[in-house]
Amino acid sequence: MSFFGTGNSENIDKKKYESLTLSIRQTVLERSHHRCQKCSVKFRGSNGPFFEHINGSLKDNRPSNLRSLCDKCFEHVKKKESRKGFLGGMRNNLGQMFGN
Numbered sequence: 466m467s468f469f470g471t472g473n474s475e476n477i478d479k480k481k482y483e484s485l486t487l488s489i490r491q492t493v494l495e496r497s498h499h500r501c502q503k504c505s506v507k508f509r510g511s512n513g514p515f516f517e518h519i520n521g522s523l524k525d526n527r528p529s530n531l532r533s534l535c536d537k538c539f540e541h542v543k544k545k546e547s548r549k550g551f552l553g554g555m556r557n558n559l560g561q562m563f564g565n
């Protein structure tokens with residue numbers, strides 16, 4: 466579990482950004498103009514958005530640590546994300562909900 470142990474003095478921030486809330490999603494989406502930050506495709510409901518955690522920590526949901534991706538680009542990231550954290554399975558379910 467050492468990858469969670471890169472502790473610093475941002476405990477308050479960490480609590481605040483522990484889960485990916487709607488307002489965080491909106492912040493990231495507005496910043497990316499509702500486009501995939503890898504291939505620039507515009508999100509249309511069925512192809513995203515999905516959110517990549519840049520530093521690999523699923524509990525770090527600061528907008529600066531998030532990237533909005535379409536389903537195709539997230540496909541590559543998803544494997545990484547579900548390996549790194551035990552929330553991976555849950556996140557996949559969320560993705561499926563989005564797809565419906």
Ligand SMILES: [Zn+2]
Binds near residue numbers: 503506534535536539
């Ligand atoms: Zn894409």
